[in-house]
Amino acid sequence: MRGSITLEELTVSFNGVRVLHGIDLAIGPGETLGLVGESGSGKSVTWLAALGLLPPKAKVSGRVMLNDRNLLDMPDSKLTGIRGGRIAMIFQDPVSALNPMLTVKRQIGETLALHRGLSGAAIKAEAKRLLDLVGIPDAERRLNAYPHEFSGGQNQRVMIAMALAGQPDLLVADEPTTALDVTIQAQILDLLALTQRETGMALVLISHDLGVVSQVCDRVAVMYAGRIVEEAPVERLFEHPAHPYSQGLMGSLPAIDGPRRRLTAIGGTVPDASSLPAGCSFAPRCAFAETQCHEQIPLLAGIGRDHSVACLVSEAQPSAAIRYSRQKEQRIEA
Amino acid sequence: MSASLLHARNIARSYELNRHIWGNASVVHAVSDVTLSVGRNETLGIVGESGSGKSTTGRLLLGLESPTRGSISFDGRPLPVIGSPEWRKSRTRMQMIYQDPLAALDRRLPIAKQMREPLDIHQAGNLQERETRVSELLRAVGLSDAVARRYPHELSGGQRQRVVLARALVTRPDLLVCDEPVSALDVSIQAQVVNLLSDLQAELGLAMIFISHDLRVVRQVSHRIAVMYLGRIVEEGEADDLFARPAHPYTRALVSAAPVPGTKLGGRIMLRGEPPNPANQPSGCAFHPRCSAAVARCKSEMPALAELGGGRKVSCHLAGSPSENQADPSPARTRVPLNPVEAASEDVA
Ligand SMILES: Nc1ncnc2c1ncn2[C@@H]1O[C@H](COP(=O)(O)OP(=O)(O)OP(=O)(O)O)[C@@H](O)[C@H]1O
Ligand SMILES: Nc1ncnc2c1ncn2[C@@H]1O[C@H](COP(=O)(O)OP(=O)(O)O)[C@@H](O)[C@H]1O
Ligand code: SF4
Ligand code: SF4
Ligand SMILES: [Mg+2]
Ligand SMILES: [Mg+2]
Numbered sequence: 001m002r003g004s005i006t007l008e009e010l011t012v013s014f015n016g017v018r019v020l021h022g023i024d025l026a027i028g029p030g031e032t033l034g035l036v037g038e039s040g041s042g043k044s045v046t047w048l049a050a051l052g053l054l055p056p057k058a059k060v061s062g063r064v065m066l067n068d069r070n071l072l073d074m075p076d077s078k079l080t081g082i083r084g085g086r087i088a089m090i091f092q093d094p095v096s097a098l099n100p101m102l103t104v105k106r107q108i109g110e111t112l113a114l115h116r117g118l119s120g121a122a123i124k125a126e127a128k129r130l131l132d133l134v135g136i137p138d139a140e141r142r143l144n145a146y147p148h149e150f151s152g153g154q155n156q157r158v159m160i161a162m163a164l165a166g167q168p169d170l171l172v173a174d175e176p177t178t179a180l181d182v183t184i185q186a187q188i189l190d191l192l193a194l195t196q197r198e199t200g201m202a203l204v205l206i207s208h209d210l211g212v213v214s215q216v217c218d219r220v221a222v223m224y225a226g227r228i229v230e231e232a233p234v235e236r237l238f239e240h241p242a243h244p245y246s247q248g249l250m251g252s253l254p255a256i257d258g259p260r261r262r263l264t265a266i267g268g269t270v271p272d273a274s275s276l277p278a279g280c281s282f283a284p285r286c287a288f289a290e291t292q293c294h295e296q297i298p299l300l301a302g303i304g305r306d307h308s309v310a311c312l313v314s315e316a317q318p319s320a321a322i323r324y325s326r327q328k329e330q331r332i333e334a
Numbered sequence: 335m336s337a338s339l340l341h342a343r344n345i346a347r348s349y350e351l352n353r354h355i356w357g358n359a360s361v362v363h364a365v366s367d368v369t370l371s372v373g374r375n376e377t378l379g380i381v382g383e384s385g386s387g388k389s390t391t392g393r394l395l396l397g398l399e400s401p402t403r404g405s406i407s408f409d410g411r412p413l414p415v416i417g418s419p420e421w422r423k424s425r426t427r428m429q430m431i432y433q434d435p436l437a438a439l440d441r442r443l444p445i446a447k448q449m450r451e452p453l454d455i456h457q458a459g460n461l462q463e464r465e466t467r468v469s470e471l472l473r474a475v476g477l478s479d480a481v482a483r484r485y486p487h488e489l490s491g492g493q494r495q496r497v498v499l500a501r502a503l504v505t506r507p508d509l510l511v512c513d514e515p516v517s518a519l520d521v522s523i524q525a526q527v528v529n530l531l532s533d534l535q536a537e538l539g540l541a542m543i544f545i546s547h548d549l550r551v552v553r554q555v556s557h558r559i560a561v562m563y564l565g566r567i568v569e570e571g572e573a574d575d576l577f578a579r580p581a582h583p584y585t586r587a588l589v590s591a592a593p594v595p596g597t598k599l600g601g602r603i604m605l606r607g608e609p610p611n612p613a614n615q616p617s618g619c620a621f622h623p624r625c626s627a628a629v630a631r632c633k634s635e636m637p638a639l640a641e642l643g644g645g646r647k648v649s650c651h652l653a654g655s656p657s658e659n660q661a662d663p664s665p666a667r668t669r670v671p672l673n674p675v676e677a678a679s680e681d682v683a
Contacts, residue, residue, distance in 0.1 A: 038520040038521065038522065038523075039520055151608050151609075153608060154608070181383040181384050181547060181609055182383075182547065182548075182549070182588060182591045182592055182593075183383060183587060183588065183591045183605040183609070184608070184609070185591065185593070186590075186591035186593075186599070186602055186604060186605075187604055187605070189593075189599060190599055190602070190604060193599055208520065208521065209521070209593060210521075210595045211550075211592070211593030211594055211595045211597075212593045214593070214594075214595050214596050214597060214598070215593055215597065215598060215599045216598075216599065234596065235596065238595055238596035239596075248522060249521060249522060250595070251525070252521045252522045252524065252525035253521065253525075253550065253595055254525075254528070254550040254551055254553065254554035255550065255553075255594075256549055256550045256553060256577055256589065256592050256594060257574075257577060257578055260553070260554060260574070262529060262532075263525035263528055263529055263554065264525070265522060265523075265525035265526040265528075265529055266522040266525070266526075267526070269490040269492060269493070269523065270490075270520070
């Protein structure tokens with residue numbers, strides 16, 4: 001077993017404004033975890049903080065445990081050895097993450113030299129194998145191409161090849177398909193799922209799109225305003241979303257088939273990190289909010305097998321979810 | 335179908351790109367031979383990959399650009415020449431909503447002030463009437479008077495897009511062209527704007543063109559949908575029916591690729607290769623290099639957009655034939671996927 005990674009009470013502040021409020025999250029070997037939430041909810045910051053990739057002005061506390069060692073206490077030199085090696089990250093915008101001045105072979109080669117100790121012809125052979133693996137046509141010739149010579153989808157494939165070069169135990173993919181057409185998005189997700197199964201690495205997929213996450217992940221964590229508000233196996237979350245925000249997200253999604261129904265939009269907007277409401281951050285938008293919700297911050301607590309939710313109103317629970325989502329719609333329509 | 339308000343016949347738009355000073359100018363055929371219409375109280379959705387010509391079509395339909403071929407009529411009359419007084423007058427009757435609301439708004443003016451601007455320009459009613467109209471509309475899109483006093487940067491993305499909508503409606507247009515109006519918004523906010531668009535249409539009887547790459551959102555708001563590929567409409571039909579029984583191989587692939595919450599990847603049709611380049615169009619059926627059903631004829635002969643009955647039009651040699659029969663009971667999602675690695679390398683051959 002290659003060890004799991006556990007985030008414990010991870011908090012992050014920028015300029016005195018707290019944007020992550022204690023994230024607890026664990027991912028074991030070979031697991032696939034999806035992280036969903038609206039923009040600004042803290043999905044990217046969670047993993048950038050865990051891997052020590054935030055700018056120095058960010059104040060990070062808590063623990064990020066890998067094999068009984070806290071990554072947050074590690075000197076940068078050691079951390080560099082882990083990043084790109086045991087843990088790799090793919091960023092949302094491949095163009096800015098790839099170096100425009102270097103050929104693809106050089107960029108993949110750096111990882112191969114640093115983390116796998118390869119050199120010369122071995123680098124070339126392995127780089128070609130990786131480009132083949134991620135479905136770049138004519139890999140041998142394309143090794144010497146620069147990022148601008150590839151399409152958006154191909155650059156994303158190159159990013160995946162680079163991430164796989166260090167044979168990571170964990171791959172964190174941050175919105176890897178958001179900028180791509182659906183047809184290319186399907187190709188990339190298929191590729192991620194395929195390599196995950198073949199290499200047995202663990203995968204964290206960050207996305208604002210519940211549909212994308214459910215295509216490749218077994219477990220999903222839903223974030224809202226810097227906290228995890230629900231965590232459950234994918235099927236469970238879709239069948240019985242327990243948190244009013246998760247229920248709202250489901251209702252907001254139009255379907256591609258079946259009868260059309262009016263979308264149950266969540267009213268209001270995501271609060272700004274610098275002026276969070278007291279108590280539950282979702283309270284101002286929540287159709288179930290009670291007095292206590294405006295005073296007390298709900299903690300993530302188990303409500304069933306592998307299912308936890310952070311909500312004070314006990315009725316907002318899976319068995320009642322359907323009844324409540326109907327009520328909710330009525331209240332919001334009103 | 336309702337009598338059409340906007341009707342485009344065989345419109346095309348190409349652009350010359352002067353890449354090399356001495357070489358020949360290359361020509362990009364952004365839109366070719368598009369015929370479509372939309373009536374009052376009706377929404378026509380346009381879907382397709384990036385570069386398929388959706389936005390260009392939108393600009394042509396609004397008369398923001400002239401087609402290089404074909405003609406467009408609005409309310410029974412040809413669109414006036416761009417820049418002419420009639421054209422300027424026609425602007426109040428047709429409005430565009432873009433993806434980025436912040437870029438569409440004037441940063442220096444408070445919301446109420448910039449909403450009144452079109453009324454001031456066209457001198458519609460007295461000041462009091464104009465102000466009343468503005469606050470009516472803000473209320474219609476669910477914004478308070480407090481929001482009206484703020485500046486664009488002081489609003490959230492969803493609020494901004496509502497302001498853009500309200501401002502577009504201020505002149506009581508008959509036609510709204512929405513180009514990716516919710517693509518930049520978060521899911522929960524998307525739903526607010528989508529609902530709002532449907533409500534406003536029901537209330538005002540607007541004709542709408544709704545452009546998006548998100549099939550789920552398009553189906554939600556559209557009565558009919560046109561699928562574009564490389565500047566042409568390859569399939570058109572009634573919205574629910576089109577996605578339930580896509581007849582064109584490209585539509586099938588698009589529907590199949592759309593991520594459905596709670597559903598694994600398995601059984602998707604994987605399109606090989608990249609979206610095509612309009613500056614370098616394949617011969618015959620433009621889709622043939624990526625089409626798993628292609629036959630010899632597809633490489634040389636371009637299929638015509640043919641009526642299949644029930645309001646469906648399809649441009650594919652095999653549509654309606656026994657092998658690709660429309661009555662095919664297997665839904666698009668049960669197709670066998672191609673291995674992406676193998677599939678992507680195939681298109682080099
Ligand atoms: N003014 C222009 N000059 C040159 N080429 C243009 C111009 N406008 C559009 N094109 C080209 O025409 C083709 C169609 O563009 P269009 O913007 O209509 O695509 P689209 O379907 O809206 O794509 P997207 O989904 O990316 O918005 C593209 O290849 C584009 O580069
Ligand atoms: N470098 C930074 N400086 C200041 N604030 C930041 C920085 N990066 C992220 N934030 C803030 O942290 C919060 C979470 O951001 P992020 O994790 O990027 O959201 P998501 O990935 O969920 O869209 C937001 O309020 C964002 O504005
Ligand atoms: S704690 Fe209260 S406000 Fe928060 S989600 Fe639950 S019911 Fe709604
Ligand atoms: S005409 Fe041929 S290549 Fe084009 S979509 Fe039909 S089968 Fe495919
Ligand atoms: Mg992010
Ligand atoms: Mg466009």
